[in-house]
Structure formats: structure tokens, C-alpha cells
Amino acid sequence: MTSEVSQDWKSIVHRCFRCGYCKFTHSYSDFNCPSYKEYKFETYSTGGRMWLIYGLINNDLKWSQDLANVLYACPTCGNCTENCKFEKFKGFLVDIIEAARAEAFNNGFCPENQKFLLERTRNSNNYNPYGEKNSDNSELKKKYNLPEKAEWVYYIGCTSNYRQQDLRDATLRLLKKAGIDFTLIDEHCCTSPLIRTGQNEIVPDFINYNINQIRNAGASKVITSCAGCYRTLKKDYEKFGADLGFEVFHTGELIKKLLKEGKIKILSNYENIVTYHDPCHLGRHMDMYEVPRDIIKSIPGIKFIEMKRNRENAWCCGAGGGVKIGYPDWSVEISKERLEEAKETGATVLTSMCPFCRTNLSDANKKFNMGFEIIDLIELIDQLEIEVND
Amino acid sequence: MNYLNKDEILTQLEKISGRDFVSNKTGDLFIYSQDPGASESRPVDFVVLPKTVEEIQKIVKLANSEKIPLIPMGGGLTLSGLIIPVRGGIVLDLKRMNQILEINELNRYALLEPGVTTGMLKAYLSENYPELQPPIPDAPPSATIAGNMLIHGSGSLSQKYGCHSSMINGLEVVLPTGEIGKFGSCAVSEYWFSKGPIPDLIGLFTSAFGTMGIITKISIKLFPRPKFRDMIFGFTKGFSDLPKLMSKITFTELAEDIMIAKGDVPEAYKNFGMLMVYFAGNSKDEMEFKRKTIEKIFKDHKAQVVPLVGKARERLMAEPQYGAALAADWRKGGGFEYVGSFIPLEKIPEAIEKGTTISRKYGLLTSLLFRLIGRGHAVMFSVTFPFNRSDSKDMINTRKGLEDADKMILEIGGIPWKAELTGQKLILEKMDPNFKKLFNNIRNIFDPNGIMNPGNWEVQ
Numbered sequence: 001m002t003s004e005v006s007q008d009w010k011s012i013v014h015r016c017f018r019c020g021y022c023k024f025t026h027s028y029s030d031f032n033c034p035s036y037k038e039y040k041f042e043t044y045s046t047g048g049r050m051w052l053i054y055g056l057i058n059n060d061l062k063w064s065q066d067l068a069n070v071l072y073a074c075p076t077c078g079n080c081t082e083n084c085k086f087e088k089f090k091g092f093l094v095d096i097i098e099a100a101r102a103e104a105f106n107n108g109f110c111p112e113n114q115k116f117l118l119e120r121t122r123n124s125n126n127y128n129p130y131g132e133k134n135s136d137n138s139e140l141k142k143k144y145n146l147p148e149k150a151e152w153v154y155y156i157g158c159t160s161n162y163r164q165q166d167l168r169d170a171t172l173r174l175l176k177k178a179g180i181d182f183t184l185i186d187e188h189c190c191t192s193p194l195i196r197t198g199q200n201e202i203v204p205d206f207i208n209y210n211i212n213q214i215r216n217a218g219a220s221k222v223i224t225s226c227a228g229c230y231r232t233l234k235k236d237y238e239k240f241g242a243d244l245g246f247e248v249f250h251t252g253e254l255i256k257k258l259l260k261e262g263k264i265k266i267l268s269n270y271e272n273i274v275t276y277h278d279p280c281h282l283g284r285h286m287d288m289y290e291v292p293r294d295i296i297k298s299i300p301g302i303k304f305i306e307m308k309r310n311r312e313n314a315w316c317c318g319a320g321g322g323v324k325i326g327y328p329d330w331s332v333e334i335s336k337e338r339l340e341e342a343k344e345t346g347a348t349v350l351t352s353m354c355p356f357c358r359t360n361l362s363d364a365n366k367k368f369n370m371g372f373e374i375i376d377l378i379e380l381i382d383q384l385e386i387e388v389n390d
Numbered sequence: 391m392n393y394l395n396k397d398e399i400l401t402q403l404e405k406i407s408g409r410d411f412v413s414n415k416t417g418d419l420f421i422y423s424q425d426p427g428a429s430e431s432r433p434v435d436f437v438v439l440p441k442t443v444e445e446i447q448k449i450v451k452l453a454n455s456e457k458i459p460l461i462p463m464g465g466g467l468t469l470s471g472l473i474i475p476v477r478g479g480i481v482l483d484l485k486r487m488n489q490i491l492e493i494n495e496l497n498r499y500a501l502l503e504p505g506v507t508t509g510m511l512k513a514y515l516s517e518n519y520p521e522l523q524p525p526i527p528d529a530p531p532s533a534t535i536a537g538n539m540l541i542h543g544s545g546s547l548s549q550k551y552g553c554h555s556s557m558i559n560g561l562e563v564v565l566p567t568g569e570i571g572k573f574g575s576c577a578v579s580e581y582w583f584s585k586g587p588i589p590d591l592i593g594l595f596t597s598a599f600g601t602m603g604i605i606t607k608i609s610i611k612l613f614p615r616p617k618f619r620d621m622i623f624g625f626t627k628g629f630s631d632l633p634k635l636m637s638k639i640t641f642t643e644l645a646e647d648i649m650i651a652k653g654d655v656p657e658a659y660k661n662f663g664m665l666m667v668y669f670a671g672n673s674k675d676e677m678e679f680k681r682k683t684i685e686k687i688f689k690d691h692k693a694q695v696v697p698l699v700g701k702a703r704e705r706l707m708a709e710p711q712y713g714a715a716l717a718a719d720w721r722k723g724g725g726f727e728y729v730g731s732f733i734p735l736e737k738i739p740e741a742i743e744k745g746t747t748i749s750r751k752y753g754l755l756t757s758l759l760f761r762l763i764g765r766g767h768a769v770m771f772s773v774t775f776p777f778n779r780s781d782s783k784d785m786i787n788t789r790k791g792l793e794d795a796d797k798m799i800l801e802i803g804g805i806p807w808k809a810e811l812t813g814q815k816l817i818l819e820k821m822d823p824n825f826k827k828l829f830n831n832i833r834n835i836f837d838p839n840g841i842m843n844p845g846n847w848e849v850q
Contacts, residue, residue, distance in 0.1 A: 014780040017718035017725055018426045020465070020532030028509025028531040029517070040439055040485060041413060042466065043421045051424070052417055054779075066415045085712045086719050 005053060005099045012089045013054045013096060018047035022080035022093070026313045032083070034316050034323075034334045035074045043070055046080035046093050053100045068109035071100050075334070076196055076321030078284035082312050094285075101198025110199060113326045118199040127188040127206075128158040129325075135161055136186035144172050149218035152182035153246075155210075155233065157226035157355065158189050164355035170382035171225045171251055178264055178388060180254070182223070185213040192232040192281075197322035207242050214246055225251040225378055227281035227354035228320070234286065250282065251378050252291045252353050259298050268385040269301030275347035276304070276377075277338060277361065278314035279354030292353050292377055299384065305345040307338075315341060317352075319360035335364035339372060349373045351380055394456055396435065403438055403480070406448045411439040411486065422463075422474075422481045426718070427727035428777060428788045429471030429810060436480045441487060443564060443606045450568040450604070453480065453841045461843050462600040464504060464537025467529050469727045470810035472541070472599045476845025482604060484534070490514055491607065493522070497583045498612045499559050500524065504536040504605050508710060511535055515612070523547070523615035525554045526710045528761075533710075536608045541808040542597045542732075544761055544770045546668075546709060547613055549640070549647045552764035553732075554610075555596040559584055562607035563595060566837035574609065582609030594832065597807065600843040602836050616670035618677050619646070621706060622684050625662040626693040629739045632663060632760075635691040637735060639667060640766040642687070644680045646670050652742050653757035653774075654749075655720055663742070665693055666706060720755055723778025727788060728757075729795035729813065730772040733804030735762075738769060740802050745773045748794045752787040771804065814847055 005013075023033045023045050031037040036045045043052065049071060055061035076094045084090035104110055120131040127134045137156065140146070154175060160168040175182050188210055191203045210233075214222055224230050227250070234248040258264045276296060282288045289311040296304050309315045318324070318334025338361065342350050350365075350372045352358055362374045394402065396414070403412045413419070414436050423431040435458070440446050453460045459479025466473050466483075473481065488505035493515070500511065509531025511524050527538040527545035538545070543554045551557065560574025560582040573592045575584040585592055595602050626632065632650060639645050647668040654660055667684050671677045688695050698706065705713045717726045733741060738760055749756035757774040773795040777788040789812075796806050796813040800820055806813040818826060830849040836842075 010780075011722075014778075015719055015722055015724040017715060019530040019715040019718065020467070021530055021712065021715070024509055024531055025513075027513045027516070028507070029513035030510070040411070040483075041418050041421070041437065042483070043418045048421050051421060055420055061416065061420055064416060067417045070417050085715055088719065088722075 005057060005096070005103050009092070009096050009099060010057055012092055013050050013057060015086065015089055016047050016050035018042070018045070018051060019085065020045065020047060021083045021085050022046040024083055025309060026083070032079045032309065032313065032315060034077060034318055038330055039073060044073060046097075049074070049097055049100070050093070053096060056100070056103070063104065063107045063109055065109050065111075068104040069111060071097060071104055072111050072114060072197070072322060072326055074321055075280070075316050075318055075323040077280040077316035079316070082284050098196060098198060102200050103198070105198045110197065111326055114197045114199070114322045117193045117197055117322065117325060118201065121189050121194060122202050128162060129189055129193045130158060130162045132162040137184040140172065141184050144176055146183045148183065150181045150183040151219060152180055152221045152223055153185055153214050153217050153219040154182050155187060155190070155214075155222050155224040155229055156184065157224055157229040159228070159355040159359065160226055161187070163359055164376070166379055167225055167355050167358070167376045170376070170379040174255070174378060174382050175223075177386060178258055179390075183217050183219070185217055187213070190229040190232045192228040192236070193322065195232065195236050196320065204240055207237050207240055211237070211242060211244060219246055221247045221249060223249045223251055223254055225353075225355070225376070227279040228356055231281040231285045250288065250291070250353065252288070252295060255378070255381065256291050256294050259295065263389055265387040265389070266299050266381065266384050267387050270299050270380070270384060271301040272349045273303045273305060273345070273347045274349045274351055275307050275342050275345045276310070277307070277317065277342070277350060277352040277357060278311055279352055279357045280314070280316050280320055282353055283314055284312060295377060295381070296351070299381070305347055307341045307345055309341060317357040317360045319356045324356070324360060331360060332364045332367055335360045336368050339364055339368065339370045342372065343370065349375060349380075351375055351377045353377050399452070399456060399458065400436065402452055403436060403449065406452070407438050407440050407445050411441070413437045422483075425466055425469060425471055425474055426725055427469030427471060427810070428725065428775070428785060428792065429474055432474045432476060433478050434475055434481050435478045437483060438480055439483045439486045443562070443570065446482070446564045446604055446606060447568045447570070449480065449482065450564055450566065454567065454839050457839055458841065459844050460604070460841050462604045464534030465507060465529070465532045467533045468537070468541055468808050470808050470813070472808060472810070472846065476811065476843075487606065493519055493612070494581070494583070495519055495522065497581065498522065499583055499609050500612055501582050501607060501609045502535055503607060504534060506535050507531055508533050508535055508538065512709065521615055522612045524610065524612055525551070525557055527554065528711050528714045530712070530715055531710055535610060536605050539608060539610060540596055540605060541599070544763055547646060548770070549645055549762040549765065551611070551613065553770070556764070557611040558592055558596070559609035559611060561592055561595060561605055563603040563605050565603045566839070566842045571603065576609065599808070599846045601833060601847055602842065617672050618674070619668065619670040619707070620677060620681070621669070621698070622667045622681060622688065622695060623698045623706070624665045624688050624693045624695045625659060626665065626691070627662055629663055629742045631691050632738045633735045635687065635693060636762055637766050638687050638691070639684055640762065642683055643765075644669055644683055648762040650738065650760040651758065652746075654755045655717075655757065717757060717774060717776045720776040721778040721784065723776070723780060723784065725779045726774050726776040727792060728772040728774035729792050729799060729806050730770060730808060731799040731804045731806045732763065732768045733771045733799065733802060735766055735769050737802045737804065738771075741771050744798045744802070745795065748773065748791050748798060749775070751794070752791045754787060754791050770807070771799070811845065818847070818849060
């Protein structure tokens, strides 16, 4: 291993003791690392990965597809960073894995499935990892009568724009209803899937493009309904040296603020038993746990029950880190475990705040006939009668 | 002698345990060729994760016919290289055998598969049997109950009830020839409640480091969990009075655990012995009485009591304690190894002096721990050396320090436990020749082909 991992992380990687706290839930009741739980070899724990990476840095190991596969078989959920006992470096564990993936990519060992993410995204007809024809969002701007310039930009994100359009439309309606001064831009992918899988080649260009688009829209604030975009815009862009010049918010934060200030009020009852899934990109990665819960609690009639593993202790849905595209069957199995846990609560509705989690949880719901209504919290609110106060 | 080539052996193993649970991939072999301690890596040929007793029997039969070493592994956290093959072979990672088979509440035992971790059992009991507690080693929660018991481990409740290996009621073992052996009351009764009253052969498997068979079921004693648990922390400047102080506390019969730590970390206590006495009770009055009684003994022996708050208290009260794991980063280097041992109580002052001398000799940080075992009948004494894995000189010095610590412990009349290869050799050198001969004979009867973790406890 030659470049970034050795330069940036050499003084840290060897400090992992492989004590194994990273594998567990807080109470140690079960393994909470999806990768370790699935593959079971010590190699697939975060400690195992740290030792492999150190072996590569030291030239005790040579790159191979098998080694790269171990690094990629991880949804980068951050359970390890949550449970590692070593305060000085626990926060870097996922970053180190992502940096090692970049090295795997540079050495030609990025797995085939994940390569599609880059191929599709760099395609000038797409600029998104789904290979869909790029939408410049001009039709949506017309439909919702949005201005060229505004205080806010709603950054839709590829999953919401090309796969979970109900979430996109619900968000647009809600923002309009609440009287937010916002517009849309001709987006490129935020690059989250590329950063997560170590395919950073076009990332700086896409970052610059998106930042310029936002600035050209005159916006000082960006809002997104996607947990992955939120994490990437707010955390990763700066890591890549970008100077944003605007603030980044998740839709949940805005809704909570509007509710708290009394600018919107939910009037209609929602009489269902609901549980909430913490998306890793919002929870462990960005420490946002109470915002969605506060919103849920403001809904009249709702019966909210937590799953056993919640907040920092949540079980990942299995979609992140390139696992959905790289290991589709396993990815859905991970979601199945989450749905089984949701079943224990007696809930009929499973809500979350991430379109990618929703996709994967919905896939498992369908595949295993679990019978849930799976809905983004924004969509759930969009269904309700809302009073808007100036 | 091998009759099949490696590819053929791989195929056979895959037929037994399934392709997903057998590996000879570079990355897996790399990880299983090391442990988190200071031992140098040693090559592994295959890693297998069996799920059933039948699979293990088949693997044992294959290993016998091919003369391939078998190395059973629990959590892999002994730190002394006991799960790193000495002569290559198959590492049997037992984590898939992780069922809690029975909790017998009234008879207070748990019947477990060998892959059940201490963390999982603790969590299971807390949720389902909150009035019972298992013994917990001073190890991360991924340490297995079986592994801890079999290496003569100690930890929580050891002062009150003895070392953890003494808490074994029974074992089911796949013997080195592939037959299943049952030991303890389970050999006669459907209850796994007692070692006897039949000849106690369970001891053949403790401290044997996987040389006598592969444990597939273990019954352990569970203990009442009082409503309240607390600790008294204190320190003392001199060390000569420590044996009497500790002995005095044991005479009260009030303490669950008694420990002394002496080391370079934390800096503020560098020149002192830190005393930790854990006690438990079912009422506030009982707790207050115990606290006052033990604190008085502290004062009578000129030990200063210090109220503990915040993170320090949280760390010392945690079950399992994670403070031990944190030593791995004292030198910013991801590791430590210790020579653990059992010594007589009276040797504590001498052990402090000599352990500190060894640390200084090799420029290592001093970290010594004493834990009373069985109401003062023995003391677990460990000399821990945190090291920097990326510093080869540090690693060499650590290995030298460990060897000196082994020698020192034997010199003062103690015995290293879960000793690494060097320590085993030193123990064997000092061992009574007739014991050695008998042990070797028994081992040859059990394992005629010498397939079980060869290189360990090897009598020349």
C-alpha cells in the first residue's frame, strides 16, 4: 500500500488491538456488526480489517481480489466507531476502511458490481449511480413554480429523484405548503456511493459542480431529504477540501424547527403503531437521533414504540457502503433482521428518514412478505392535515 | 504424514462444514496466524468454523488420518499465542457453536456451547434471569465462557468463589480420536449440576490449551446477583503490609472481589498500590455495613480511601471491565501481553518489586495486577507489558520482559497460567519428573497421533 492510507493512517491503524468491542451491541447481547455476523471469520470484524490494512501497509500482504472483497463486505454502518473503546482513534475506523477501498480501487481491485457506480455516474447522460437519464429538474421547477434564485436549495439526491420519487414529491409539497423560499438545481450525484466505495476519481469535480450550482442559485442553505446526501454534503465535502459557503440541513431539522416555532401544526390524527429505523448516515454518522423522534411525538394519535436496538445501537438496514449493489442478497437479509425486530414492537408502520434505507427495507418487506407499511417520515407527515401559520 | 494434498483436504473440510465456513484465503490465514499479544505470527493452513458436534468429529477423524494439527479457538484473546498453530494445521474457530442450551435457575447452572461469549451470557441473564450472574473475566466481551474457564481464568467473583475453572460442573468433549466424552455429573445424570461424586477428570482439560480434546458443551455455575454492587477504592504507599490487609478483608467474608494494581498509569498513582474491593448486598443497610467494615480495615492498615466518581468509577464498575483493554493503547501501539500467574498471598510485596525491576530493565511500562482467588487461598498476579506493534524493538523487549517475568514468577514459588510457549517450557523444566511422565502418558493415550495443538505442553 503506497499512498493515502499509509500517509494518513499509518500512525493509527496499528493501534487497533482487536479486542472486539466493535462487534457488539451496547449490552453485548448480540453481534451488531452486520459483516462479522454474516461472515463470522475474525477477518470480517473491523479489527480484522484494520490488521489486514496494516499488513498491506507493511507489505506483509499483497493486494488481491480476496483481500479487497473483505474490505468491501462492510456497509460502513459505524457500529464499530460507536463501540470501540479507544477514544483517540475510534472516530477514524470507517474513514480508514474507505481510504483502503480507495487503495483497492487504485490497484485495480474494486469489485465488479461496485464499479458500475462509477461508470454510470461519470456518464454525461446520467451523472447518477442508477444509470438513469439525468434530470435537470427544470420540469419540477415549472410544476412547483420555483424561482431561479432562492434562500434554500432542495437537493433532491439520486435515490429520491430516480427511485423514491414519492419522497421527493412529498418533500416538495411540504416545503411549498410551509412557504419555504426554495428552488432546485441541476444536480450531479452528491458522490456518496463513490466515496463509500473508494472510487474518488471524479468526486472533486462533482463536488465543485454541485457547490457552484447551489451558489448560482443564490442559496445560503441547502436542505435534503436523503440521509446519505446529508452526510456527504455536510461532512465529506469539507474533507475533500471544499469551502461550502452555505449551511446544510436534513428535512427533518427544518420540520422540527417549524413545528417548534409553531409555524406548522399537525392537525389530523395518525392512529397507527409506528416504529422508527435510525439510518446510519443520519444517526451514527451525524449524531441525529432525537430530531425524527421529536417529529413523531408531535403527531396526534400516533403510538410510537422503539425497537430494541435504537439510536446509537441500531441495526443497520444493510444498504450502505456499496453493499446493496455489491451483495444484493445479503443486503436484503440484513434488512430482514431489522424488520423482524420491528415486528417485535407490534408496529404496522416502519418509518425512517433515508430513501436508501427505505428502498432496502421495502425490498426485504416484499421479499419476505413481512406486511409492513414502510414510509419515510416526510411522506407520513405529507399525508396529514397541516396548519400553516405565518 | 499427509496423504491428501492441500486442495483435497480443503475439499474434505468443505464437505464437512460447508464452503462458507472453511478458508485457506490469504487474508483469513493472515489474521488467524496471529493474536493480539506479542507472539510472532506462525502459519495456519486452514480455518474452519464448525457448527455441530458431528462436524467436529468428522474433522478430528480427517485430522487423524492425515496427521494434521487441530487448534481449537474460542474468542482468541488469551494473548499468549495459544491459538496460533506451532506446526501449522487447522484452526477450529468455534464461534458458530454459540447456543445457550439451558439455564437451570433453581440448580444455578448454565449449559453452553463453546462459542458463547461472556458478553452474550451476561446480557442473556440480565434480561431473562436478573437474579443470577455468571463469572466474568477481566477480558473483552468477545472472550468465550468456555475459553476463560478452560485456561484457568479468573475475574469477577473469583475472590468469593474461586478461579473460574473451579466453577465447571461438566464437559462434553470430542476427544482427539473423535469419540465423545462426558465428564462430571452429565456422565451419569441428565443434570449438569456437579463435578462429582465420581472421579474428577475435568481437570485434564483445564490449562491443557486444547491438547486433550475439543470442548463442545460446558456447564458452569451461576451465582446470585445481589441488588446492589459497589466498590471501595484506595491506595497505599508501602507494600509490605498488603498481604495482611488483603487477608484481613477476606476474614470478614464481605468482599466479592479484591484487587491491587500497581503501575505507571495513571501517573498520579505511580508510586502507590491501588486497592479495589468490590462488595454487594441486598439492602442499603447491608451495603453501608460492608462499606464501613472494609473501610475500617483500610484505615487500620494505613490505606487511604478515595471516593471514585465519573469515568474512573464507570470503568472500574463495568462488567466486563474494559480498563484492561485500554492498556493496549498506553504506548499508542495496539497491544499488550501479560504473564499471568498464581502466586501465594505472602509474595505480593516481592512480586511488586521484581515485576517493576523487569519493566525498568527493558524500558517497558509497569502494570501489575493482583486479584485474590478463593478467599485468599491464592493470588492471580499479572505482569502486563503494553507495547507498540509498529516498533520492532519494543516487541523484542516485550518478549524478553515476558520471559523474565515467567522466570521470576517460578522463582518466587508461583506458576504462570495460560503460559506462552516459553513459559510452558520453563514450567516443564521445573515440574516434578513423575508428574511430567504421567501427564505425557495420559496425553499419548488421549491423542496417539499428536494432532491436538502440538507444540504446547510438549514434554521432551
